Amino acid sequence: AQTVTQSQPEMSVQEAETVTLSCTYDTSESDYYLFWYKQPPSRQMILVIRQEAYKQQNATENRFSVNFQKAAKSFSLKISDSQLGDAAMYFCAYRSDAGGTSYGKLTFGQGTILTVHP
Amino acid sequence: NAGVTQTPKFRILKIGQSMTLQCTQDMNHNYMYWYRQDPGMGLKLIYYSVGAGITDKGDVPNGYNVSRSTTEDFPLRLELAAPSQTSVYFCASSYVGNTEAFFGQGTRLTVV
Numbered sequence: 001a002q003t004v005t006q007s008q009p010e011m012s013v014q015e016a017e018t019v020t021l022s023c024t025y026d027t028s029e030s031d032y033y034l035f036w037y038k039q040p041p042s043r044q045m046i047l048v049i050r051q052e053a054y055k056q057q058n059a060t061e062n063r064f065s066v067n068f069q070k071a072a073k074s075f076s077l078k079i080s081d082s083q084l085g086d087a088a089m090y091f092c093a094y095r096s097d098a099g100g101t102s103y104g105k106l107t108f109g110q111g112t113i114l115t116v117h118p
Numbered sequence: 119n120a121g122v123t124q125t126p127k128f129r130i131l132k133i134g135q136s137m138t139l140q141c142t143q144d145m146n147h148n149y150m151y152w153y154r155q156d157p158g159m160g161l162k163l164i165y166y167s168v169g170a171g172i173t174d175k176g177d178v179p180n181g182y183n184v185s186r187s188t189t190e191d192f193p194l195r196l197e198l199a200a201p202s203q204t205s206v207y208f209c210a211s212s213y214v215g216n217t218e219a220f221f222g223q224g225t226r227l228t229v230v
Contacts (some may be wrong), residue, residue, distance in 0.1 A: 004160070006160075042223070043206065043223060043224040043226075044221070044223055044224075045208065045221035047218055047219075050217060052217075091160055091161070093160075095217065103149055103166060103168050104149045104151075104212040104214075104217075104219060105151065105166060105176070106151075106161070106163070106210075106219060107163075108153075108160030108161045108162070109160050110158070110159055110160045111158070111159070111160055
């Protein structure tokens with residue numbers, strides 16, 4: 001079974017600064033997807049960024065980028081120019097793409113609470 | 119499109135009571151899921167469905183039941199509520215071949 005670990009229960013950053021959230025995962029599969037989800041106080045789960053394991057290039061979405069290290073099984077999220085609206089719980093998640101039997105099931109890490117100071 | 123809609127948003131149950139959490143999606147997605155999120159923890163998969171009439175257990179299915187009579191609806195049933203079922207419940211859906219899952223807004227359930 002796959003596991004996802006987020007070792008930082010809480011992180012804080014000053015507005016306009018950069019912060020990196022860590023995520024490691026364990027899998028024996030070679031085909032999979034990795035995601036970062038944002039959960040603000042409203043509880044809504046918002047997809048921030050996704051990475052396909054077969055792609056060597058790191059995904060980027062505006063101020064959000066990832067550092068995907070497949071051999072090290074590491075998938076960190078970098079938030080640049082942090083804004084007050086970035087304050088939320090962030091979850092790292094894994095989805096298998098093996099053999100057509102994964103059915104889109106997600107395995108989540110424990111989450112990291114990000115506080116943004118003005 | 120409304121996306122994934124869950125009802126109710128909040129509920130308080132007494133120990134031993136039963137209830138059904140409703141979930142409906144209007145995106146014609148094959149796959150649907152129920153997750154629970156305990157305080158300070160990530161989401162854990164309770165049950166999932168790959169299409170109407172087909173359901174299967176996730177990682178934490180004990181104390182729950184599901185059914186999928188239509189593509190749109192995937193209700194979660196709690197038969198004998200226990201304090202350990204106090205949690206936030208999320209329904210989600212996705213389409214085969216598409217990596218993104220769409221989530222409802224969650225149901226906060228408290229069992230007292």
